[in-house]
């Protein structure tokens with residue numbers, strides 16, 4: 001499965017396991033967001049590709065053991081309630097420099113909902129402004145009521161609609177320098193319920209409001225991230241196709257339920 005390539009210079013880690021950092025799973029794990037990491041892990045294992053998952057918890061941070069992001073291939077942040085976000089905020093901002101250089105170096109990062117909100121300049125919850133990483137030019141402000149429901153978006157990373165579930169009080173506005181992950185389809189809310197955009201996609205970073213969990217429901221997004229991670233380290237792995245019939249049918253059923261017409265070119 002692992003194909004040799006002369007054209008790309010492999011990094012010294014190219015032959016080792018793909019390293020996934022799961023950030024604060026004990027606090028940022030709404031609606032089974034941890035399933036995203038399981039999906040990545042399983043999709044590698046099913047293909048016989050080695051993977052190493054490291055969970056990074058508040059206990060590690062308190063013990064002064066932040067991971068070395070330069071050794072990571074994929075970093076994942078799940079969603080969390082405002083209360084949990086307030087618990088992890090300082091630990092996340094402390095890693096700002098390392099995370100920013102990881103992203104600038106093309107590191108793959110997926111952040112969902114509460115985790116996504118941390119990528120921007122700030123998340124304003126009423127009277128409290130939570131400082132973000134400032135890696136993405138965006139702001140989040142908690143609004144009146146919550147934006148809740150099953151959702152579908154169209155992104156240019158894959159032909160099928162991306163399906164998920166959103167539930168957020170924060171409204172995110174992307175700055176002029178930020179590109180959305182996609183456009184909402186049907187009656188989904190997306191970043192703010194107003195501009196029709198959902199998430200952010202910048203280099204190998206994806207932020208989204210979509211829980212589900214996202215990757216088990218959208219295997220095409222999981223493989224997109226894996227492909228980017230292998231490419232970044234110059235590892236010419238060909239991702240063998242897997243039997244995703246059940247997942248893809250579930251995706252179609254939900255798209256139909258949401259009144260989304262299937263594209264004929266997908």
Ligand SMILES: NC(=O)CC[C@H](N)C(=O)O
Pocket residue numbers: 030078079080081082083085112113114115167168169170171
């Ligand atoms: N689902 C989430 O991760 C929620 C994120 C954030 N606490 C909000 O309500 O906007």
